[in-house]
Amino acid sequence: MVSSESVMEHSDSAIASPLSAIADAFEELVEKVKDFKTGSCDHIRLDTFCEIASLVTVLFRCLGLAFKFAEMEYVSKLHGLVEASKTYQMLEDIIDHDVANDTVKTSGSYSRNLRRVRQGLDLIRAIFEQLLSTNDSSLKGVASTAYGEVCAPYHSWTVRAAVYAGMYTLPTRDQLFVKLNETEQTAEKKMRRYISASLPVIEYIDKLYLSRDIVLDW
Numbered sequence: 764m765v766s767s768e769s770v771m772e773h774s775d776s777a778i779a780s781p782l783s784a785i786a787d788a789f790e791e792l793v794e795k796v797k798d799f800k801t802g803s804c805d806h807i808r809l810d811t812f813c814e815i816a817s818l819v820t821v822l823f824r825c826l827g828l829a830f831k832f833a834e835m836e837y838v839s840k841l842h843g844l845v846e847a848s849k850t851y852q853m854l855e856d857i858i859d860h861d862v863a864n865d866t867v868k869t870s871g872s873y874s875r876n877l878r879r880v881r882q883g884l885d886l887i888r889a890i891f892e893q894l895l896s897t898n899d900s901s902l903k904g905v906a907s908t909a910y911g912e913v914c915a916p917y918h919s920w921t922v923r924a925a926v927y928a929g930m931y932t933l934p935t936r937d938q939l940f941v942k943l944n945e946t947e948q949t950a951e952k953k954m955r956r957y958i959s960a961s962l963p964v965i966e967y968i969d970k971l972y973l974s975r976d977i978v979l980d981w
Contacts, residue, residue: 784818786956791815792815793960796967816841816883819887820834822943840876844877851873854877882913888957888962888965893908902936
């Protein structure tokens with residue numbers, strides 16, 4: 764079972780190839796949800812999801828101060844889900860718990876934590892898509908576009924201003940790949956693998972809310 768300590772262990776430990784580990788893990792996870800559109804998919808275990816999602820923390824760390832808030836929020840919400848996994852088995856169980864208690868959108872609720880972790884996964888997906896669409900050595904445009912697409916609509920003006928102001932601290936494109944122990948060529952394939960595997964997982968999580976008539980505007 765994943766522990767709260769292991770969430771930070773993944774973010775602090777030196778994984779030889781973080782992108783490979785993340786792509787491999789999400790490709791395994793997507794096998795459980797690939798048929799979700801037909802309603803015939805397997806459910807995702809909460810502890811398994813937490814273990815895989817914890818691998819992503821290293822990516823936020825590589826982006827530096829500009830995404831420190833995103834990293835802190837992601838790790839905090841993931842800790843909440845890890846604690847929930849000691850009581851609840853499946854992702855859908857925590858949403859059903861909050862629906863029954865009318866706490867879906869309450870600060871600190873399991874459903875809100877899952878929603879924020881899902882946004883973190885989507886932010887990395889958007890950053891990778893932007894990286895693949897340009898050869899710009901600066902990551903400012905890449906990160907600004909991705910953040911504006913995924914997170915900015917749900918953050919306060921104060922948080923948005925702090926994030927955008929910190930964009931100048933981002934590593935360069937080459938520096939990011941060095942931090943990830945990759946070259947441009949090796950990273951490209953792995954980023955595409957993550958994008959392809961994470962999208963169905965993100966859509967599956969969204970469906971858990973939508974199927975319970977929970978609008979995703981928060």
